Amino acid sequence: MQTTTSTLTNSPITFQLTEDQALIRDTVREIAEAEFAPKAAEVDQKHRFPRENWDLLAASDLCGLPFPEEYGGANLDHVTYAIVVEELAKACATTSVMYSAHVSLTCAPVFTFGNEEQKQRILKPMCLGEKMGAFCLSEPGTGSDSAAATCTAVLKDDHFILNGSKNWITNGIEADWYLVIAQTDTAKRHKGLVALMVEKGSEGFTFGKLEDKLGIRGSSTCQIMFDNTPVPKANMLAEQGDGFKVAMSTLDGGRIGIAAQAVGIAQGAWNHALRYSKERAAFGKLIGEFQAIKHMLAEMQTEIDAARLLTYHASVAQDLGKKFTMEAAHAKLYAAEVAMRSTVKCVQIFGGYGYVSDYPVERYMRDAKITEIYEGTSEIQRLVIASNLLKGI
Ligand code: CAA
Numbered sequence: 001m002q003t004t005t006s007t008l009t010n011s012p013i014t015f016q017l018t019e020d021q022a023l024i025r026d027t028v029r030e031i032a033e034a035e036f037a038p039k040a041a042e043v044d045q046k047h048r049f050p051r052e053n054w055d056l057l058a059a060s061d062l063c064g065l066p067f068p069e070e071y072g073g074a075n076l077d078h079v080t081y082a083i084v085v086e087e088l089a090k091a092c093a094t095t096s097v098m099y100s101a102h103v104s105l106t107c108a109p110v111f112t113f114g115n116e117e118q119k120q121r122i123l124k125p126m127c128l129g130e131k132m133g134a135f136c137l138s139e140p141g142t143g144s145d146s147a148a149a150t151c152t153a154v155l156k157d158d159h160f161i162l163n164g165s166k167n168w169i170t171n172g173i174e175a176d177w178y179l180v181i182a183q184t185d186t187a188k189r190h191k192g193l194v195a196l197m198v199e200k201g202s203e204g205f206t207f208g209k210l211e212d213k214l215g216i217r218g219s220s221t222c223q224i225m226f227d228n229t230p231v232p233k234a235n236m237l238a239e240q241g242d243g244f245k246v247a248m249s250t251l252d253g254g255r256i257g258i259a260a261q262a263v264g265i266a267q268g269a270w271n272h273a274l275r276y277s278k279e280r281a282a283f284g285k286l287i288g289e290f291q292a293i294k295h296m297l298a299e300m301q302t303e304i305d306a307a308r309l310l311t312y313h314a315s316v317a318q319d320l321g322k323k324f325t326m327e328a329a330h331a332k333l334y335a336a337e338v339a340m341r342s343t344v345k346c347v348q349i350f351g352g353y354g355y356v357s358d359y360p361v362e363r364y365m366r367d368a369k370i371t372e373i374y375e376g377t378s379e380i381q382r383l384v385i386a387s388n389l390l391k392g393i
Helices: 018-048 052-060 080-089 093-113 118-127 184-192 243-277 291-319 325-355 359-374 378-387
Strands: 133-136 152-156 157-171 178-182 194-201 205-210 221-232
Touching: 018 052, 018 080, 018 359, 052 093, 052 118, 080 093, 080 184, 080 243, 080 291, 080 359, 093 118, 093 133, 093 157, 093 178, 093 205, 133 157, 133 194, 133 291, 152 178, 157 178, 178 221, 178 243, 184 194, 184 243, 194 221, 194 243, 243 291, 243 325, 243 359, 291 325, 325 378
Parallel strands: 133 178
Antiparallel strands: 152 157, 157 221, 178 194, 205 221
16 A cells, blocks of 8 residues: 655744744734724625725735746745735635635636746736636536536637636636636546636626625625637636646645635634633623633634644645645645634624624634635545545555
């Protein structure tokens, strides 16, 4: 039997942030606390896409953070990227997913699989924050089973003609560039898929209704439809038939972003619960003095720290340039479940006040749930981890 070892074995890991990482964390925290957190409840209640938050991320040179400067990026590492996503999620989960769907699900595949012309034409304006990205893999009838995509792409001369629809598209109505995975030959299943960059405004490209979601309610999620939509062959990433690999390796990076988002949601809710435990009195003392509350706070922070370390671990693996599928799945699986467990406990600490929208913890609990679902459910992460562990048997 072939044994699977971590890609990080013998790698020089320290969990001390560099000066630059700490500086960016502090800067983004300051922006998020001052600008995003105060509006998070309103964004949630009104289902309002906070376009001004995107503009501020762009003005802060964050939209292309891990990509080279020649493409408009900041040339920073993926640990820094995870730190930024966490800080955004602590303040406003909607803003963190708007950002991560753009960076890790759209910019990253153009950087990894695009040619030089595509990087200059498509990636650069996205890194500069002039254009926003969205990732279109799921369909009304295919979620976890991505290879079963039925949206078709037929090559005619120098254009693909797209027909079909895509579901649950983050940044749906708001994006400018859409990475669409479509089928060129159903008989070939995953080997028939192609990855195409489709521009908003293309002929026959329309939007369905905005989804009314449990959480991340300011995020623009909708169905998109293609009716004989022409897409230049020049917008194809990699080769025809590579669409599944483009999608899966993109999701490896995306899952680290969702792990960081989950850590941020959990830490944000915990911060509120800690503050409340020091303010709220019952039976003649502060509730933080009761062992039941102390244990909850201690367990939660232990798990959140562990989730953060798994997220950094996966980010380091990504920066080492090796395959990091398993590390990303570990981080996403654990962080998402920690976010759900912790936010439920935070609501419990607030008691009745946790159940109403006067305090933010119920929003964190609703926001946490999606991290166990999108970019691969927790069940899919277990499958990915197991199939990597059992490879070669
Ligand atoms: N990187 C590169 N290639 C990969 C890969 C990866 N991480 N994982 C698999 N592949 C390759 C395999 O090597 C294999 O290649 P060959 O055919 O050359 O041998 C090929 O892909 C097929 O692999 P599998 O047999 O493992 O594929 P499968 O059909 O059994 O699917 C799966 C595996 C894990 C279930 C996968 O389909 C999956 O991850 N599904 C979940 C999809 C998902 O996360 N959807 C979320 C959509 S995005 C979203 O949430 C919206 C948003 O906007 C936030």
